[in-house]
Amino acid sequence: xxxxxxxxxxxxxxxxxxxxxxxxxxxxxxxxxxxxxxxxxxxxxxxxxxxxxxxxxxxxxxxxxxxxxxxxxxxxxxxxxxxxxxxxxxxxxxxxxxxxxxxxxxxxx
Numbered sequence: 001x002x003x004x005x006x007x008x009x010x011x012x013x014x015x016x017x018x019x020x021x022x023x024x025x026x027x028x029x030x031x032x033x034x035x036x037x038x039x040x041x042x043x044x045x046x047x048x049x050x051x052x053x054x055x056x057x058x059x060x061x062x063x064x065x066x067x068x069x070x071x072x073x074x075x076x077x078x079x080x081x082x083x084x085x086x087x088x089x090x091x092x093x094x095x096x097x098x099x100x101x102x103x104x105x106x107x108x109x
Contacts, residue, residue: 003029003085004057005045005092009065012073012102015081016065018052019045019092025058030086033066035079041066042086075102 005019019029028046032039045064053060073079082096 003090003092005029005031005062005083006094007081007083007092007097010081010097010099012068012075012099013070014065014067015040015083016063017083017092018049018057018062019064019083019085020052020057020062021085028061031064031092032082032084032086032089034082034084035073036082040068040072040081073099076105077101 002022004022005017007015007017009016015033019031021027021029028044030042030044032042034040043064043066045062047063048061049063050060052062078101079099080096081099083092084090
């Protein structure tokens, strides 16, 4: 099965993108977002995106967004964020994604 997708927004508070299965074009993909084996959340890729509809990806209802509560991810740390299809664990293309620290402390010499 061909799983297509992309993460376009990757911050310490929000992970958003799209996922689409070419063999089941009208069935929303459920994605798991995780750091190593710790699942941060799951969501269905069923949000409408006009850009994807224009490209012919099903009905265009293949966008997803996962909002994280403040403090769930430490702003001073970077993370390898994996985005996988629930069920078989197949990674979206490019996963895991590197989330750089949002805050860096620079100590004077």
